[in-house]
Amino acid sequence: MVPIRCPVYNVTDVDGSRYGGGMVKRNVESRTAATVGTVGRGECKTIGGKLVAVSVRLCGSTITEAHIDGDFLIDENGSVAGEADRSLIADIERAIVSAGVTVDAISDTGADGKIIASVEGNDHAASVDDCRTSPDAVALLATIEAVIAGHPHTRLVGTTADAIVTATMRAIHNIVPAGNNTVSGPINIAPAGGVCRQRRRGMASGAKSVDVAVPDTGASVAPEPTDTKPADVKPAENLTERWSSLAPRVDVVIDAEPYAPPMQMALDEVIARRVAAGIQPPTLRFWRWGSPAVVIGAYQSVRNEVDGRAADLAGFTVVRRVTGGGAMFVRPDDTITYSLYVPESFTAGLDAAASYRLCDTWAFGALHAIGIPAVSQSLNDIATTDGGKIGGAAQRRFPAPRGSYGNHGPQNSHDFGDPHGHGPGCVLHHVTMAYDIDAGLMTRVLRISREKLVDKAVSSAKKRVTPLRTLTSLGRDVVVESMRAYALAHIPGAQPAHLPADVIDEAESLAGKKFENPDWTYRIP
Numbered sequence: 001m002v003p004i005r006c007p008v009y010n011v012t013d014v015d016g017s018r019y020g021g022g023m024v025k026r027n028v029e030s031r032t033a034a035t036v037g038t039v040g041r042g043e044c045k046t047i048g049g050k051l052v053a054v055s056v057r058l059c060g061s062t063i064t065e066a067h068i069d070g071d072f073l074i075d076e077n078g079s080v081a082g083e084a085d086r087s088l089i090a091d092i093e094r095a096i097v098s099a100g101v102t103v104d105a106i107s108d109t110g111a112d113g114k115i116i117a118s119v120e121g122n123d124h125a126a127s128v129d130d131c132r133t134s135p136d137a138v139a140l141l142a143t144i145e146a147v148i149a150g151h152p153h154t155r156l157v158g159t160t161a162d163a164i165v166t167a168t169m170r171a172i173h174n175i176v177p178a179g180n181n182t183v184s185g186p187i188n189i190a191p192a193g194g195v196c197r198q199r200r201r202g203m204a205s206g207a208k209s210v211d212v213a214v215p216d217t218g219a220s221v222a223p224e225p226t227d228t229k230p231a232d233v234k235p236a237e238n239l240t241e242r243w244s245s246l247a248p249r250v251d252v253v254i255d256a257e258p259y260a261p262p263m264q265m266a267l268d269e270v271i272a273r274r275v276a277a278g279i280q281p282p283t284l285r286f287w288r289w290g291s292p293a294v295v296i297g298a299y300q301s302v303r304n305e306v307d308g309r310a311a312d313l314a315g316f317t318v319v320r321r322v323t324g325g326g327a328m329f330v331r332p333d334d335t336i337t338y339s340l341y342v343p344e345s346f347t348a349g350l351d352a353a354a355s356y357r358l359c360d361t362w363a364f365g366a367l368h369a370i371g372i373p374a375v376s377q378s379l380n381d382i383a384t385t386d387g388g389k390i391g392g393a394a395q396r397r398f399p400a401p402r403g404s405y406g407n408h409g410p411q412n413s414h415d416f417g418d419p420h421g422h423g424p425g426c427v428l429h430h431v432t433m434a435y436d437i438d439a440g441l442m443t444r445v446l447r448i449s450r451e452k453l454v455d456k457a458v459s460s461a462k463k464r465v466t467p468l469r470t471l472t473s474l475g476r477d478v479v480v481e482s483m484r485a486y487a488l489a490h491i492p493g494a495q496p497a498h499l500p501a502d503v504i505d506e507a508e509s510l511a512g513k514k515f516e517n518p519d520w521t522y523r524i525p
Contacts, residue, residue: 041304042170043070043449048378050158050325051449053304054096054167058175061103066096066168069301069524070159073324073380075352076397077153084154089299091151095143096168101136103172141165157324157352158379239358242346247493249281252484256498258290258332261319262515265295266507267499268339268428269322269514274503275341276398278423283341284487284494286480289332292316294445295432297325297394301524310444320521323394323428325380327446334436336391336468336480338363344397344425356380356393359429366486370479372471382433388466391433398426434467435476 038058045051050072057065074085144161259267264287274280294306294316302308305327306318330337340359347355357376364382367374372390377383380393400423468479488494514520 038175040171040173040175042167042172042174044159044163044166044170046159046163049160050379052159052163052167053301054164054171056096056168056171056175058103058172063097063099063101063168063172066093067524068093068164069299069304071297071300071324071326072159073157073297073352073394074299075155075157075395084151085298088148088151088154088156091147092144092164095147096140096164099136099140099143101140101168101172137165137169140168155352239361242358243361244492245346246282246342246491250491250494251281251283251497252487252491252494253283253497253499254286254480254484255288258288260290260511261293261295261317261330262511263507264289264293264337265319265321265515266511267503268430270503270507270510271339271341271499272396272398272426272428273401275343276423276426277401280341280500280503282343282346282493283339283497284491285339285341285499286484287337287339289330289335289337291332293328293330294318295328295330296320297327298322298396299324299524300327302522303525304449305447307445307447314441314445316445318521319515320523321394323396323430325392325394328392328432329437329442329446330432331438333476334434334438334467336433336435336476336483337430338483339428339430342427342429344427347427352395353379355395355427356429359395359427360393360431362487362491363431363483365490366483369486370472370474370482372468382431384466384471390466390468391431393429393431395427395429398428400425434465435479436467436469437465439465 039055040058041053041055043051043053050070052068052070052072055065055067055069056063068089074088076084141161144164148156148161255267267285271280271283271285275282292315294311296302296305296318298321300320302318302320308318311318328335342359347358350358353376356379360376360382364374364376373385374382374390375385377387377389380395381389382391382393383389468476472479474482488496
C-alpha cells in the first residue's frame with residue numbers, strides 16, 4: 001500500500017462550533033491508505049434507557065474525528081447556563097479523539113470481558129458483552145467517566161459511559177474493510193443490533209397494537225418487561241404535596257389556533273423561559289398542530305433519523321426541539337401533545353424516572369378516567385399494561401434569568417417568583433401520544449434503527465405501537481377535552497386561560513430566528 005499523509009487538525013471543533021456540522025478532529029500522523037478517510041458509525045442501546053451513536057473517521061488506524069448523537073437525554077442543573085449540555089457532548093467527543101483508540105483495540109481475541117451499563121431508575125444492568133476489555137477500551141472508559149465527572153451539574157440520562165465506549169468500538173469495527181491485512185485477528189465486536197444489553201422477560205400477550213415493520217438485520221431481540229406499577233408510584237414523600245405547591249394558580253391552555261411546527265417549538269421555549277423568570281404562572285398547554293411534522297430530539301442526527309426526500313414528498317416539516325429523546329412522527333389528527341411548565345422546585349430532589357412520573361401523574365389519572373389503562377414504562381414512555389407504547393415524554397430545565405427578561409424589568413416582572421423578585425426556574429415537560437398512526441408512512445419517513453428496538457417487546461422484527469384509538473371509542477378531540485377537564489378538576493389551582501398576545505408575538509419572532517433556521521435544525525446533520 002502507498003503511504004499517504006493525512007491532514008493535520010487541532011483537537012477542536014471543525015469550524016469552532018460544536019454543532020456546526022463537523023466532527024471533532026485531532027492531529028494525526030502518516031498512515032497507509034487502507035483506512036484513510038473511512039467513516040464508521042456504531043450504536044448502543046442501554047436496556048430500559050436510550051440509544052447513543054458514535055460516528056468516527058479513521059486516518060490509518062487512528063480516530064481523527066468523532067461525533068455523538070442519539071435519543072438520550074441530558075439533565076442540566078437549573079443553576080447552569082443553557083449550553084452545558086453542548087459542552088458535555090463536545091468534551092466527550094474530544095476525549096474519544098484524544099484517547100488514541102486504534103483498530104488494534106478491536107482485533108484482540110482474548111478473554112470475554114464485560115462492561116456493565118446501567119440506567120438510572122432501572123435496577124437491571126445491561127451486559128455489554130461486545131465491548132472488549134482491551135487497554136484502549138478500558139482507558140477510553142476511564143477518560144469518558146472523568147469527563148462526565150467534570151460536569152457535575154450536567155447528567156446523561158438514559159445512556160452511560162460504557163455505552164459510549166461500546167458504540168465507539170462498534171464504529172471502528174464498521175469501518176474496517178473486509179480482508180484488511182492490517183487487522184491481525186477476527187473482529188470480536190458485535191455490530192449495531194448485537195447484544196448490548198441483558199436478556200429480559202417477555203411482554204404479556206393481547207396488546208391491541210399496530211405492527212411497524214423494521215428491516216430485519218438478523219440481530220437477536222431482547223424483550224422489555226411490562227411496568228405494571230401504578231402510574232402514581234410515590235417517592236419518599238406524597239406527590240400531592242408537590243402538586244399543591246403549584247397553587248394558587250396553574251393556567252390550563254389550549255392553543256387558540258393550529259400552529260406550524262416551528263411555532264410550536266418556539267412556544268415551548270418562550271413559555272418555559274417566562275415561567276423560569278416568574279412572569280408567567282405554572283402552565284399546562286394542549287397543542288394544536290398546524291401541519292405534519294417530524295420533531296427530532298436535541299441530540300439526534302437528522303440524516304440518521306429522517307428520510308428527507310420521503311418527508312418532503314409526504315408534506316412533513318422537520319424541526320428540532322430543545323429537549324432530548326427520540327423523533328416524534330406527527331400528523332395533526334393523529335397526535336395529542338401537551339406541555340407542562342412548572343417551577344424547578346416542583347421536581348427538586350427526584351431522580352429522572354420519578355420526575356417524569358410526577359409530571360404525568362394527572363395525565364395517567366385522566367386516561368384512566370376514560371378507560372385507558374396507561375402506565376409508565378422504562379424511563380419516559382407512556383404505555384399500556386401489556387407493553388404497547390402510547391407515547392413518550394422529554395424534559396429540560398431552564399434557569400431563572402439574571403436581571404430582566406425581555407421587556408420586563410426585574411423589579412415588577414416576577415409576579416410568580418419569590419418575595420425577592422427572583423424567578424423560580426422552570427422544568428419543561430412535554431408528551432406526545434399517538435391517537436392514531438399510519439405505520440407504513442411512518443416507516444417510510446423515519447429511519448428506525450434496529451438497535452433502538454433491541455430491548456423492546458417485539459416479534460419478527462416489528463415494533464409494537466398502541467394508538468389510543470385502539471383503546472377507546474372516543475374521538476381525538478373528545479379525548480383532549482376530557483384530559484383538559486380532568487386537569488381543571490384535579491390539579492390544585494388550575495384554571496382555564498389563554499396565552500397573552502405578547503407570548504404569541506415573542507414566539508413568532510423566535511420561530512423565525514431559530515426553529516425555521518437550518519443552522520438549528522441541522523446543527524447535527
